[in-house]
Amino acid sequence: MFLPSVLALEVKQSAWIVPIFVPLGIGSLALWGACKLKQQFPGLTIIEYSEVVVGKVLGKVLTASFILFLLSFNIQLIWDTTGFLSITLLPKTPALILNLSMVLLGAYIVPKGIEVIARMAQFVLPLFLMAVVFVIVLAMRDFEFGNILPMLEGGVLPIVKNSLAPAYIFGEVGLLTLFLPMVNESQVIGRKMLMMLVAAAGSLSAVILTTILVFGPEVTGSYVYSFFALAKFVQAGRYIQRVESLISILWITGITIKMALLFYLCSVATAQCLGLKSYKSVAYLLTMVQGALLIFLGSVSVIQMQIIDNYLQSIGLGFELALPFFLLLTAIIKKKWSTR
């Protein structure tokens, strides 16, 4: 929701090109790494094989920091979502109520298991895509094709330099290292995930392109949530107007699924790290931890929150991409060393 604005602010009219280069490449690399690790350690998650690769102590340290990253990533996601709700649809509702509602919803979904989360996604994704396509179609009559000219005004460098935020999102594919062992038909997952990555990059690019074609790069960069502003702008005659609520509701539903998935992965990872058989008790414990942290964040200033956001973005790629590759490389070297 905020990515078109962030990119248009820096890359101007060429912002729509950003997702289809470096972020897609990073996502594909993370996917390749996850698939290779799965081949090396079939049936094991990153939590289990990290101890095998780098030893018990270092393995525990790595997995503990990975769990902390997942936890903070999920808290940041909840915080950003309620921030969006507070600015747009529910300005009078206390942020704490929205935050705690999200956490409680997560606590309800997570113990039901990964299949429930997958079925939710199956149900919501077509609705969300239809709503996005609906907005794009309505926006077509206001397209000003001159808005994307001149292409690549600042060259390729701004596109590469501003790829961190979308690369962080696409790098989330690296989290596959946690739930690949739970997936059926894991032979075709690589191909399917690659198709999903291309589709995600394409749709993100289409959303940014539509926003720039209607608003121009300067206005797109000025709005915090420019696609939300676009949903407020589009209309068909006097009959269909102000469709932003539809977009917001579906977007929040999608975010809820992502939040539930991260919460689930965090619970499973913690349970595996501690050697527990069931992750459900961990999920309940994490609900309380997340609730407490969100209450604490309520007293954090905007500037401090910005620092946390930037910090997470920079360490995010480390856990999504660098950690799996480090483990893969170490495993390969160890294997070659032992065969000698």
Place this chain on the structure above:
Amino acid sequence: MNIKIKVLIILVVLLFQMIFITGCWSSREVEDLAISNLFGVDQVTENGIDKWQISIKMSNPIGQKQSVSQSDKISGVQEILWRGTGLTIEDAISDCVEHSSGIPLYGHIRAIIFGEKVAKEKIAVFIEAAMQYWEISPRIYFIVTKGEAYNILQAEPTLGVSLSKQVSQMCDRISEKHGAAVGVTLREISARILSPDRDGVLPQLKVSYPGKKDSKVTGLNKTIFLEGFGVFRGDNLVGWLDLEEARGYLFIAKKLAGENIYLPANHNGKWFTYLIVASKSKIKTQLTRGDKLKVRITIQTQGSMGDAGKDVGPEDIEWMESSAAETIRKLAIKAIDKSKEYDADYLGIIQNLHRHDLDAWQKVKSHWREIFQNAEVEVEVKSKIVNTGQLLQFRLQKH
């Protein structure tokens, strides 16, 4: 789990749900809303201090149909005008709405009118605030007026509609159809103000006073009409376009389709109406070696012939077309001259150079206004008459 405990849990959940589904903090009942339709924004000086003045036209639900006599006739005012002042925009709005018992709703605003002083100095501040506020749609119209916007909001509506509806109708289509102005939305004006290579315009609302020489209506205290534009250089209002310059601007900068601009044209003292139904233009820019900008503007119009008289036949179409083209060319040149006079490129000439010749733009980026001032502009107009609109009997009489 015991079935009794399950039922108990479901009952507790349902009971709690009842608390939440009745509404939450952000809920607003329709009957409690103070619906804002039209905004006026001014800068005024009170006791030597510059202040924002906000005037709001709000819907008056009981004014829609109020029984004042035995016959249940429509009377009362449809909209109430509120006014407030403050050191900041929010302060002025809060001063304005604090006396209304309703909860303010700004999502229904159709247009925002700026007084001359605020348009000259602080329009960017208000635009930024409007873009930040979640209820405001980027599709609302922005308008400018000479003097105070509050004066405009005191005018009486015509033809039984509310003032806000009249303003929105004028911006929507009526003015464009008459070639007097065109509605400019928040999206467009914010894009122009933030643009590194183009200036913008806002349509001008004028007041018509009965009894005065230029009055266009009788029987009302004062009414409003949309005609001409206010010209912005960056985010400052620098001047105005009259009706002819406004038409010139429309022919160069806008693609008009299905419009009905009535243009009186003449040839050797013979007057006729050229009724324009479609118009489009193309701007071509070229930067020569001595950093001289050459601009070629081509305007193509299609239209029909109106009230030319019975003595006109197909053989006259050619001179009528060239005469209409010459009239349009003169209007376009007026708009270009005014643009140079105000040093404001609202026609999009430099934007065209930026978009189509990046190397040239890099060269002139720092001093593009100077380049625009010295640009050589050539205008070519091709006008076509596609329909004579004459009655057969009158044509037969000629032969």
